[in-house]
Amino acid sequence: MKKIATVLLSASVLGSVSVLALGISAAQAASGTSEYVLDVDLNLGAGNAQNPIIVRNISNNKHVSNVNLKTQGTQLVIPATGLVQCADKQSVDYDKSRIYFGAIGMGGLDNINDSGALHQSTFHPSTKTRIGLGKWITEAGGSDSYSVPLDQIKNGHPAVRVDPVAEINKKLQAHLQGGGKAVDFYKANQTVSVSRTVSLAGWCEKNGLSKAGFETQTYQISIRYEGDSEVYDQAKIKQGLVQNNQQINHGLPFMLSSATFQPNMPHFIGKCVPDDNPKIRVNFNGNGKGVVDFIIEDNGSPVYSTAGVLYDSKNGDQSFDFYYPLKLKMSQKHDWKTINKTFEHGLTVKARFKDQKDINTNNWSSWKDFGAATWKHRCTPQVAVTSGQNGIGYQGQQDPTNPAVKPLRKPQPAPLVIDQIQAQPAKPKRQQVQAPE
Numbered sequence: 010m011k012k013i014a015t016v017l018l019s020a021s022v023l024g025s026v027s028v029l030a031l032g033i034s035a036a037q038a039a040s041g042t043s044e045y046v047l048d049v050d051l052n053l054g055a056g057n058a059q060n061p062i063i064v065r066n067i068s069n070n071k072h073v074s075n076v077n078l079k080t081q082g083t084q085l086v087i088p089a090t091g092l093v094q095c096a097d098k099q100s101v102d103y104d105k106s107r108i109y110f111g112a113i114g115m116g117g118l119d120n121i122n123d124s125g126a127l128h129q130s131t132f133h134p135s136t137k138t139r140i141g142l143g144k145w146i147t148e149a150g151g152s153d154s155y156s157v158p159l160d161q162i163k164n165g166h167p168a169v170r171v172d173p174v175a176e177i178n179k180k181l182q183a184h185l186q187g188g189g190k191a192v193d194f195y196k197a198n199q200t201v202s203v204s205r206t207v208s209l210a211g212w213c214e215k216n217g218l219s220k221a222g223f224e225t226q227t228y229q230i231s232i233r234y235e236g237d238s239e240v241y242d243q244a245k246i247k248q249g250l251v252q253n254n255q256q257i258n259h260g261l262p263f264m265l266s267s268a269t270f271q272p273n274m275p276h277f278i279g280k281c282v283p284d285d286n287p288k289i290r291v292n293f294n295g296n297g298k299g300v301v302d303f304i305i306e307d308n309g310s311p312v313y314s315t316a317g318v319l320y321d322s323k324n325g326d327q328s329f330d331f332y333y334p335l336k337l338k339m340s341q342k343h344d345w346k347t348i349n350k351t352f353e354h355g356l357t358v359k360a361r362f363k364d365q366k367d368i369n370t371n372n373w374s375s376w377k378d379f380g381a382a383t384w385k386h387r388c389t390p391q392v393a394v395t396s397g398q399n400g401i402g403y404q405g406q407q408d409p410t411n412p413a414v415k416p417l418r419k420p421q422p423a424p425l426v427i428d429q430i431q432a433q434p435a436k437p438k439r440q441q442v443q444a445p446e
Contacts, residue, residue: 039112039225043119045101046222047094051209054088056202056229062159062173066195066237073192073242074264074297074364077375078234080173085157087228090150091134093211099139103148104212104219108132108155110162111169112225113208119220121210127162127169130155132209155207164309167355169205173232176201178378185267192242199234263299263320263364268292269380270356277386281346282339286332289384291358294326298365304376305331307354320362335386351387 040049062085068077089108095101111126123129133151140146163172180201184194208225271290277283291303298321305313313331320327333354339345345352358379363372 039114040223041115042222043115043220045096045119045213045215045220046211047096048092049094049209049211049222049224050092051207051224051226052090053207053226053228056231057085057087058202058229058231060086061200061231061233062171064173064177064232064234066240071237071239071241072262073195073240074262074362075374076191076195076237076240078174078177079375080159083159085159085162085171085230087155087157087207088153089132089155089207089209090153091132091209091211091224092137092150093134093209093213093222094137095139095213097139098215099141101138101213101215103136103138104214106132106134106209106211108152109208109210110155110157110205111165111208112206113210113223115221115223121221121223123210125166125169126208127165128157134209134211136211138213166308170309171203171205171230174375175378176203176232177234179381182267182379190242191264191266192240195236195240196238197236199236201232201234203230203232204228205230263295263297263362265293265295265299265301265320265360265362265374265377265379267294267379268303268358268360270358270382270384274382274384276384277335278389281348281388283335286335287384287386288330288332289356290328290330291380292326292328293320293360293379294322295320295362296322298322299362300365300368301360301362302373303329304359306357306359307333312356333384345386346388348388348390351385354384354386355381356384357381 042048063081064078065081066076067079068075091106091108093103093106095103107121107129108131109123109126110128111123113121113123113126116122132155135147135150137145137147159171159173162170164170177199180199181191181194185191204227206225207228208223210221210223212219212221214220269292271292275287275289277287291305293301299319301318301320302316303314303318304311312334315329315331318329358381359376360379361373361376363370363374
């Protein structure tokens, strides 16, 4: 089998899900071998376009503001076969195999690091072992597919997870931003395709010690929303309001149309422990009058929520500000303090809403994904400059809890002598203390 790319990463490097999830592009395969595993070969089907994941509107109320999307079915079945070939040694035998939804890599002691995968299962590929000089035996595998529970891959890193409803909502947002109408989108069939990584690992053993090898491949996943021809967006409007679009929107049942992050994201570049949390704005609009709950997620994990935001379309577009909890995250995640390393955060806005007339009921819409943006932070060395008679000094402030350079002692002024002539001291050489990188 031709190796397109080889990934041999230490366990410390593979501790980051983003390295595993994003280190393999859709056009590449990745593989790793060990002393006991000569080759691992994974073959996947071309994709599930002929049997896509189905999403439908299950709401009995067909008004566009009450659309409630739900995934049909519980499993993603991926056609898969594989081969694990043990080393060219008669004393090495096949041990076991596992298949993963997500990227994996080689860990310590020639084992597998699977921290980037969202699901794993036993798998039975074909195996090939040596039984004599130049003689090999191949045993047929017992697996021809990999069944993945959809609820177990719904959350996680954006490059790994598959949330069918969220993917359809992303396409809806693109449709709305392009000037389209939600009602037209929901009435028609919609298809979304995403590429995701599937991995196969195999172990061979000698004298009770197993060592592994692996291969990853990409698989194209199709999601289809089945259009609902009964969805509508018209409401009875008084004749006198027809010429005023704002009044028309105000007369419709409440619907949140968009919620997006500010265009110029306030990326954080500064000292490792910031004085204040960064403030980010979310702009939103809709039609009618109602109430909205918002959740802000960072790579699928909530970092902010606000409930009971009132909206009235007659007031036009609205916004709210939230503070990203960077100070808390810095105290929890030591690697975030790595100097001059840029961390990217995939932020998303989730929201649910209900009409003003339902304000005292629990008649909420389903949670929906709206805007998405990438926010970045980078920790940089801070330098304080002090000047005095003895020259200029630099004090690095990499981490207030562990200063890299000690403060320079403040120079003392020369004594003042009255009614005497005093020779001027020679100008001292310039002190230089290098700030930490």
